[in-house]
Amino acid sequence: MAFNGNNLSPNGYPARSAWSSSGRTHGRQKSLGDAFRTIRARNGSMSQNAHEIADALRAPVSPKLVVLCLMWYTSSALTNTSSKSILNAFNMPATLTLIQFAFVSSLCVFLSWLSGIFPVLRTNISALRHPIRQPSREVIMTTLPLAMFQIGGHLLSSTATAKIPVSLVHTIKGLSPLFTVLAYRLIYNIRYPTATYLSLIPLTLGVMLACSSERSYGGQLLGVLEALLATLIFVTQNIFSKKLFNEAAKVESEGGGVQSRKLDKLNLLCYSSGMAFALTMPIWFWTEGITLLKDFLHDGSVDLSELPNSMDHGRLTLEFIFNGIFHFGQNIIAFILLSMVSPVTYSVASLIKRVFVIVMAIIWFRSPTTSVQAVGIALTFLGLYLYDRTSESNKADRTARMMSEPRNGTSLLPLTEVPAQTGRYRASPQLRSGAFQS
Template identity: 30%
Template structure:
């Protein structure tokens, strides 16, 4: 039985509470986001509220936690932060469009296809090779998403396409966020704050052209309150996700993310009561199960890579025991038997 130290036990409890909080906030945020978009069909404005919430609410938090400002060069902004910020607002926009067009349960089932995009990105953009078992683990995900799509009663092509684009964008962000934290050495909450600021500024002209003049007619005090709560919950969700990603290994985070998706789907089905069929639920479960299989295959692939030697050592040629060499006493030398016999014969002569 493994015994944990007091510090390890505290860390374990901290991770458990962060996961529980993450599941509750994410489920609430999913249901509330669908409610807001049903009453206020402006996904661009909802996206702007989310991005602005990250930029505004993170500022006092960073000061309270005394997280210093990170000095990043223009090359880091150009090669890492700007693409990440662009991907963040594009993914957020399409995520809200999908949430507006299709039920929460179906949108999150489609988002379970994230491992597919992660494998494609790592293969074609980063040049990484994967095992056959990893590719085979993607098959249940494809089959599950396809089953859920065919049997979805509230199916919408725009919703499906938006969910797929958002998932691809989030996959790209996950791959390059790790690179950003590694190369810049930036604190994870500072990185979140920076991405919120840059993405909000980049998205501001788009939002101004599309929604600024049209959303006011549907704006009410109830909608304003719902938007404020939705933005605050989205910020809390990002804080918990980035903190958990910092505390645990990638496999643990991936499993926790799948569990979060299950909780979001379950809560949305119970509270929003959107109609589903038994085959539709089976498709959801198959897609989620496929993600578990992918995580297991990915873990085994990483274990195999870590266990392989980096280079093959050259074999050392064996030498006879009597070959000339130094012993522990450098004054004593061991000679071959033949040379010893030659010396004795010469002495006798």
């Protein structure tokens, strides 16, 4: 893809659309405070003042990004409700995780092969621009950490889902924005304003209320701990893998050849899932494989749940296929989103996804919605709006994104040292309009 002077961002880097997998997040938008200061500073007409306020109140994300998020939410909701249905009939979480890894890796290879037959796919879809590479030591070493994160996170999530309701699992996963902000504050000393921390309170509280019900969870402490550990693993993965996703986005946007040293997102997803599948096999065989093989050799089939309305073997097979396809969909969309936005913004979008999963589960299982759940959903969206409208949060948010974008061999973090504070660093106050000072 060729770039000219018309598609460069203010900092000299290629500008990218929100639809593209390598797109950047939306630019800085005026807050209400900025709008009122502008109005006070000038003696404009009533229509000019109204226009200024309307600009501050309008949605701070592009419609295309909203559509991409909705696709992510839908595929995630279908995957989670399907996973719970499978585990209700066939309580083998490691088997479910193993099959999901197999589907993701296989579908990556299939789409790469399909794009070779139909070049229009490779032209119009940036994620398919590069074919799957041949295995090499460099490829394996690059994707091995991602595979380890996926193994821990998905195994714990599946095991927790088998023990406790999906709503409780997603309540715990809804704490990811707090963990992310805390990690950046403690590890990288990136300072967010107080308003940002306060805006995360209604977000998290809203998800907790939305996921609550009158049903008792039976003291499934182990399931709660497994969901909490899975959340911590996924937050760590999001922070760690940001550099890989930025490099993948650069490969796709620059149209580099197959011999490029960096991997694009399709290769990252294919190899990390493929390696996760291979490394999960011994775990699966020890925990569930031996039991399943004994059962199959005994009577030629595996035992399923005898609960009313439970699945038979044919429906279970179709459910596994359905689950695997949508699990692949939510993964590749998540990879695209994570390369477009900062880990904190991704965590907030993920938080909204939790609410969407709850709503879909209520419809799927025809569960009545309580007033507490309705209030929780409203609180969550209020918290998201407050977070996006925080006038100074974008500075720290952009600094977090730039941690993994090395330029000309400089530090991964665009920092300004503050000598009076004993080695502490803060986000550069000169960052404006998406342009970073290194």
